[in-house]
Amino acid sequence: MKKIKKTFVSVVLLLWCGIAIYGWHLTREDAGNSSLKNVVIGYQAGDEFYISKIRGQFVKKMKDKGYNVKFKEFQNGAAMMQALASGNVDYARVGDTPPVSALASGTQLTYIAAGGTKEKGSGILVHKNSSIKKLADLKGKRVAYTKGTSSQYMLLRALKVAGLSNNDITWVNLDSDAASVAYSKGKVDAWANWDPSVAQVEITENSKLIVNGKTTGALNRSFIVSPTSYAKNNKSLSKLIIKYTEQDMKWANNNHSKLINKMSTDLKLSKKIVRRTVLRRTYSMQEMNKDIVKEEQEIANVFYDNNILTKKIDVSKHTQYLR
Amino acid sequence: MENIETAKHYQFSIKFKNSLPWLIPVFLILIWQVACNASWVNETLLPSPIDVVTNGVKLFKKGELQENMSISLYRATAGLLIGGGLGFILGFINGVSHTARLLFDSTIQMLRNIPHLALIPLIILWLGIGESAKISLVALGCLFPMYINTYHGITSVDPKLIEMGKSYELSKKDLFTKIIFPGALPTILMGLRYALGVMWTSLIVAETISASSGIGYMSTNAEQFLDMKTIILCILIYALLGKLSDFIAKNFEDIFLNWRVIERGQSNDSKASGNN
Numbered sequence: 131m132k133k134i135k136k137t138f139v140s141v142v143l144l145l146w147c148g149i150a151i152y153g154w155h156l157t158r159e160d161a162g163n164s165s166l167k168n169v170v171i172g173y174q175a176g177d178e179f180y181i182s183k184i185r186g187q188f189v190k191k192m193k194d195k196g197y198n199v200k201f202k203e204f205q206n207g208a209a210m211m212q213a214l215a216s217g218n219v220d221y222a223r224v225g226d227t228p229p230v231s232a233l234a235s236g237t238q239l240t241y242i243a244a245g246g247t248k249e250k251g252s253g254i255l256v257h258k259n260s261s262i263k264k265l266a267d268l269k270g271k272r273v274a275y276t277k278g279t280s281s282q283y284m285l286l287r288a289l290k291v292a293g294l295s296n297n298d299i300t301w302v303n304l305d306s307d308a309a310s311v312a313y314s315k316g317k318v319d320a321w322a323n324w325d326p327s328v329a330q331v332e333i334t335e336n337s338k339l340i341v342n343g344k345t346t347g348a349l350n351r352s353f354i355v356s357p358t359s360y361a362k363n364n365k366s367l368s369k370l371i372i373k374y375t376e377q378d379m380k381w382a383n384n385n386h387s388k389l390i391n392k393m394s395t396d397l398k399l400s401k402k403i404v405r406r407t408v409l410r411r412t413y414s415m416q417e418m419n420k421d422i423v424k425e426e427q428e429i430a431n432v433f434y435d436n437n438i439l440t441k442k443i444d445v446s447k448h449t450q451y452l453r
Numbered sequence: 454m455e456n457i458e459t460a461k462h463y464q465f466s467i468k469f470k471n472s473l474p475w476l477i478p479v480f481l482i483l484i485w486q487v488a489c490n491a492s493w494v495n496e497t498l499l500p501s502p503i504d505v506v507t508n509g510v511k512l513f514k515k516g517e518l519q520e521n522m523s524i525s526l527y528r529a530t531a532g533l534l535i536g537g538g539l540g541f542i543l544g545f546i547n548g549v550s551h552t553a554r555l556l557f558d559s560t561i562q563m564l565r566n567i568p569h570l571a572l573i574p575l576i577i578l579w580l581g582i583g584e585s586a587k588i589s590l591v592a593l594g595c596l597f598p599m600y601i602n603t604y605h606g607i608t609s610v611d612p613k614l615i616e617m618g619k620s621y622e623l624s625k626k627d628l629f630t631k632i633i634f635p636g637a638l639p640t641i642l643m644g645l646r647y648a649l650g651v652m653w654t655s656l657i658v659a660e661t662i663s664a665s666s667g668i669g670y671m672s673t674n675a676e677q678f679l680d681m682k683t684i685i686l687c688i689l690i691y692a693l694l695g696k697l698s699d700f701i702a703k704n705f706e707d708i709f710l711n712w713r714v715i716e717r718g719q720s721n722d723s724k725a726s727g728n729n
Contacts, residue, residue, distance in 0.1 A: 202665070
């Protein structure tokens, strides 16, 4: 009996070790060509760099120019900002609020490029049969948002547009997964969010946006940021990255069906949801310009005025105009 | 005739006893499935067990599930070996030497209560975002239960036994291998059991640091897109892996501590396992 038990445990342990060694093997990265310069790019599933990654052209073109591109996936903008601050990431694709918060906390980063907006897919969600028909109806209601993200900015802008004060609604700070349960169970009356979650909730929860970024002016733009010292010394590399991602964005706009298929398997979302997300946005990538800096400055100002940031920030001081 | 009857009855009762631990999990899953079929719950928020399993099979066929599981297993094992090993060494040193205890113990106790999530920024800053960052977070989690239990095990060996060993004029080495270590072993193995549990919980946190693989990544990624099927699949995988590691640890106890089972003699536990 003892013997059987011993053999059994040994077999389980051996299997365990075997699988763990296989796992170790999987995590080893290709050593790569040592003559190439490594460039580490942080991205989130479904964003602009994700498109460059799945298309595959970007890595090839960069290799021809002498760069070895490593894509690192992140789950949220805050983690990406930490990695950027510590110099573990050279370029990062983020939304419009994480860089502002990072700048306020003293991270040395520089805006390199601006992507497209998600204005039609960002806004305040309500159930279709809800009593909230227009923005002013939000008065006295419970609205879910996530602190420090675009959704908080969206909500602040929406209240301003509606002529309501910040105290007219109950602010419910929830992470997106907790918010989805709370929203579906009716514990909150509305939910400030952005695509693809908005598209998903619209379809699965019979909901609609009562306001989107076009009205509120919270455009939810993408940015590429880089550590300040790195950006200073790598201007030509930054230009290359903008040029090649721009080409990939054109490809994305012209190859919707391919993009939707790939995205729906990678993000594990139904095609219907991904299609809605993709069709209502235009992918783009461009150098920074004065108008876009003004947009970003507005976020910094609103966040400062509402005590979300403790420091005033001048976005133009942290921007590289590469054109 | 009567003998056969009682034997049968006995066998039945063993079978029943062996299935008893699984009764509640199976019962819960059944209720869950029924609740889904009768649409008492919203399927988008709580998919049925069958949906979850089909989703698992789909991911398995794509090769995603095995890959993520083996990568997670690698990170967990490496973390356990490093953290558990360090914890054992520290616990051992502090257990034996009074000076070392004064020097290290309060520092370790202070570090012990820092939540993992709070450490992530520091770990990214010092160790980057690669595998070493993830493994060290798991190692840190496994270190403390191993440390505390080894330390406790060694200091709480019956002093009378040590006294006896000394009066038999055992050498220092013999004193350790014959009395102190075996005496501390039950507690040390208990520490291993705790460490194995902490290992999995630390791993979820560790795999949120720029990971693109692993079970923790799978679940946080699914969270982001509210993919409940995968979220629940990951929870089930964690539960099963937790059970598996506990099972191994328990068997370690049975194998290494066989003297303890004999001591207990005719206890129910050994009777049941003896008849398996």
